[in-house]
Amino acid sequence: MLVQTKAIVIKENEVGETDRLVTLLTEKAGVIRAFARGARNVKSKALSATRLFCYAEMSIWASSDKYVIRDAAPIEVFFGLREDMTKIALASYFSQLLLELAPSEENAADYLKLMLNCLHFLQTGAKPPAQLKSIFELRLLSMAGYMPAVEACAGCGKFESKQMYFLPQTGELFCEACHKRGTAVSISVVSAMRYILYSELKKAFSFELTDTALSALEAVSEQYVIAQTEKRFSTLEFYHTIE
Numbered sequence: 001m002l003v004q005t006k007a008i009v010i011k012e013n014e015v016g017e018t019d020r021l022v023t024l025l026t027e028k029a030g031v032i033r034a035f036a037r038g039a040r041n042v043k044s045k046a047l048s049a050t051r052l053f054c055y056a057e058m059s060i061w062a063s064s065d066k067y068v069i070r071d072a073a074p075i076e077v078f079f080g081l082r083e084d085m086t087k088i089a090l091a092s093y094f095s096q097l098l099l100e101l102a103p104s105e106e107n108a109a110d111y112l113k114l115m116l117n118c119l120h121f122l123q124t125g126a127k128p129p130a131q132l133k134s135i136f137e138l139r140l141l142s143m144a145g146y147m148p149a150v151e152a153c154a155g156c157g158k159f160e161s162k163q164m165y166f167l168p169q170t171g172e173l174f175c176e177a178c179h180k181r182g183t184a185v186s187i188s189v190v191s192a193m194r195y196i197l198y199s200e201l202k203k204a205f206s207f208e209l210t211d212t213a214l215s216a217l218e219a220v221s222e223q224y225v226i227a228q229t230e231k232r233f234s235t236l237e238f239y240h241t242i243e
């Protein structure tokens, strides 16, 4: 069966002398692994379109045991990411999170949209990496079924207090009066989390925080990822070593 879908390469491995095995986040079939035969041959059209972070329109042959890319026409190669180690590191972390949390063999259009938007802003430098990282983490986790409950205090229902507390293990928020444990977060960080989670995707990027609040947002979003997935991410550790 031939599947026609938009896809982005989120992982690449060389196989043999000329082939490439890529992991794709596709619009129609989620995360799949596919062979690009002869993709490393210099004359191959598929060469650039099957490189890491390339977004392309692909024709993929699906048989019972494997996927093979028949044709790939690049739409956006995100070449600008390669100029900057921090950008590459963050894009690699996004990819690793997708491998962990995006669905396989089912529609993943929303996941693809999130990735493309974040890579676009990362490439242009229009938003700070820390902001993109928090947006990616919180929205991805929500899509994957781990939506944190930050509307109001989990104890008394109060919408806000000057200082609030977020519990990464449960995704709950507490006011000053109800809190027993959790990470202290200012109301501006709580507002940013709500904005990221409850806005339409295209609007979710348009907020600004002070450097201090952005660092706090980045820290608490990351704590939430680690607590919910119970995983260590090598790409995240690498990102922190060069950040």
Ligand SMILES: [Zn+2]
Residues within 6 Å of the ligand: 153, 154, 155, 156, 157, 158, 174, 175, 176, 177, 178, 179
């Ligand atoms: Zn309360």
